[in-house]
Amino acid sequence: MVSRTCWTGWARTPTRRWRTSSRKPAAKASVGRSVAPRPWGTAQSCLYLLHPRAVVTNASTLATPDGFACPCGKGHTAQEGCIGLGWHVQPNAGDGQRRLADGTYPVKAPLSPAPDYALGVFMVVPITALTVIQHPDPTIQADREKRAGQSGLPVFVAQE
Numbered sequence: 001m002v003s004r005t006c007w008t009g010w011a012r013t014p015t016r017r018w019r020t021s022s023r024k025p026a027a028k029a030s031v032g033r034s035v036a037p038r039p040w041g042t043a044q045s046c047l048y049l050l051h052p053r054a055v056v057t058n059a060s061t062l063a064t065p066d067g068f069a070c071p072c073g074k075g076h077t078a079q080e081g082c083i084g085l086g087w088h089v090q091p092n093a094g095d096g097q098r099r100l101a102d103g104t105y106p107v108k109a110p111l112s113p114a115p116d117y118a119l120g121v122f123m124v125v126p127i128t129a130l131t132v133i134q135h136p137d138p139t140i141q142a143d144r145e146k147r148a149g150q151s152g153l154p155v156f157v158a159q160e
């Protein structure tokens with residue numbers, strides 16, 4: 001199984017696109033047996049989404065901010081370090097709005113006292129299909145589609 005790890009940049013909303021990505025090394029499938037790497041993963045692979053400010057390490061010391069809600073469906077409190085704290089940031093584009101490079105999004109009351117952030121996983125999702133971006137070289141494209149097909153997942157081709 002191969003896991004993909006995508007880092008989100010703070011310049012994006014918690015649920016939008018990510019700027020850069022890196023791969024986590026494939027887990028060893030067995031001991032003492034040679035297994036060819038499967039760079040595109042399998043039907044059991046997952047995508048891990050990380051953010052450098054996903055974890056509030058001093059959450060237990062925070063007051064519950066106005067408008068706090070747990071989006072996890074688990075009834076977390078703010079002091080449990082719920083991912084819902086990610087929407088409580090200082091506005092920079094007027095009342096209740098934060099501006100990013102490609103738009104604005106609504107934010108809730110900032111945290112108090114000041115939060116201490118750390119890198120963390122904020123979502124794990126199964127990989128249900130692969131999309132290969134069309135390459136102008138047919139040989140390269142065929143290789144990419146072949147490798148993607150080794151995953152056993154549905155493979156789609158898209159124009160960039």
Ligand SMILES: [Zn+2]
Pocket residue numbers: 070071072073074075076082083084
């Ligand atoms: Zn929660």
